[in-house]
Amino acid sequence: MSDSATYERVRQNPKFHELVRKRTRLAVTLSVIVLGAYYGFMMIVAFAPDVLRTPLSQGSTLTVGVPVGAAIIVVSWLLTGLYSHFANGAFEELNKDVVREVLE
Incomplete structure (x- = not known):
């Protein structure tokens, strides 16, 4: 089977379309959250820089901006982990199904 015929069979596979749809939906959702x-x-x-300059407590040198910035970083890491979970789980299974069906 030629490469172009294989690619065409992949493109026509319903599970490939499902994989692309699910992966795109997740990637767009996570990107919108992070951005x-x-x-x-x-x-x-x-x-409104004064909001972030506000001390966390009376006499504290730590401001609101520090935990907010840290939270953004942590949320980004968690969302990356979430994407990896799906990529190595459900998406990988769909990918294997597509390859198996196309090569049969």
């Missing part, structure tokens, strides 16, 4: 958090943080920095 929304990051750009929201940047908008606060630009337009």
Whole structure:
């Protein structure tokens, strides 16, 4: 079987379309969350910096901005882990099914 015939069989496979649809939906959702958090943080920095300069407690040198920034980083790591969970789980199974069906 030629490469172009194999690629065409993959493109016509319903499980391939399901894989692409699910992977795209998850990637877009996670990207919107991360970008929304990051750009929201940047908008606060630009337009309301006093919010982030506020001390966490009376006499504290630690400001609200530090845990907020750290939370954005941690959320990004967690969302990356979530994507990896799906990529190595359900998406990988769909990928294996597509390869198995195309090569039969």
